[in-house]
Amino acid sequence: MRALTLDSLVQGSRRILVVTALASECHFEDLGRRRRIVTDTRLRVEEGLAKADGVESELMVRTLGGSVGDLGERVHGQAQLVLGEPCVAFLLQGPDGLHYVNGMAQGHYPLKSARRLLTQSPDLPEILDYQTSAVKALVGSELGAARDRVRAMVKP
């Protein structure tokens, strides 16, 4: 996966939020002319970092893969939204009205420790041009510093 710079991640995202996963559900969906398994995760919005005007208190995010019955389907490099774990999420809104994590795991930063440090998404895909990536720019930052950086990049 080609690295997204922080600027491209910010400019390309519809919402930039701190969210916590509340529940998830897997099902088949027609995608790319084929039935594929997707996971819809309901998120609680904790805080709007940027582009949060009019955001509701909860929203749904779709990721690829999941399990339905005996069939499991795994797509490597997805954002992994862990139940109850807060994270910073850079989200797109698809034509179907659902939200998607921008850049897959590149748009997902779990918050750890009391200092609320942004950490790398667990299944970060193979990233080309890491040195210029948003991942390099954000991982290890405290939430407050990340918030300031992101907001400074948002174009009016």
Next chain:
Amino acid sequence: MMRRAISGAVLLATLVAAPSAFAFCRTTTCDPNDAKEHCTRDSDNCVTDGFPLIWRSSCVTIGVQKMGSAHNGFSYDDIADVVTQAFGTWMNASCGSGHPSIDVEMIGPIECGLSEYNGDRGNANIVLFREDKWPYEGAANAIGLTTTRFDTKTGDLWDADIELNGVTQQLSIGDPIVADDLLSVLTHEGGHFLGLSHSLDPTATMRAVYDPRTDGDTFRDLAPDDIKGICAIYPPGRQTQTTSCENRHGFSSECGADQPPPDESKGCSLNTRAPVTSSSPGSYAALLAIFGAVWGARLARRRRIV
């Protein structure tokens, strides 16, 4: 292709002399992407719940979609050669007492241009370029996506496809590396195909971070961590359930929608689970002859990677 000689002694010396702080991870049935599964991870960031994914047979096939990539200027043969090389790297790994106990065989050109798994008809494991539309929201900058399908109760791999983004991404084959290197990408994705997840080992081909400007062609080869991983999944001498290369529900080059429905099959498709509808000895002989001819043609098209 000759097996690359990496002696067990050299490998052992390497592992002892330079122990890695991290270890490879196997993909498991526990889906960390599904919040309700509560998958736990160890200090290596590996998911520890669920069954590890594995091809139970000693043989699995992979095919390349016949159209190649017009966007990148790659023919079917160009891509098939790189796929052969990428999987050959995994198959040639030295596990000390032998090589990984799985053969990946290249099967002929595949008609189907979609990633899919058919629960009631033939399947194929495919490397394909998506050239009309990259259908995955939020993944426009993905170069490749590997999808594995498996039995959630056992971890048995049923199907795997590697989709390459031929819409927005530019790849190159061979030297010098002038764009993103297809061989590097396919070697990494091949690890997912075989059951590995990302590794935190900074030298591993299965690591998440790669920069062709600084890392050069290091993704074309395996690091000791990758070798440990493939040898752990497929140790030499592994007792396999079968040596058949057959796909689940039989092989088919066609997409599911283009295959005859299972109850309408006349036994002449490559779906070997098609029902035999006649009971006369003459019909059995004729069916066996047809089956033998089809099977022979398939074997002739297969190319062993090791």
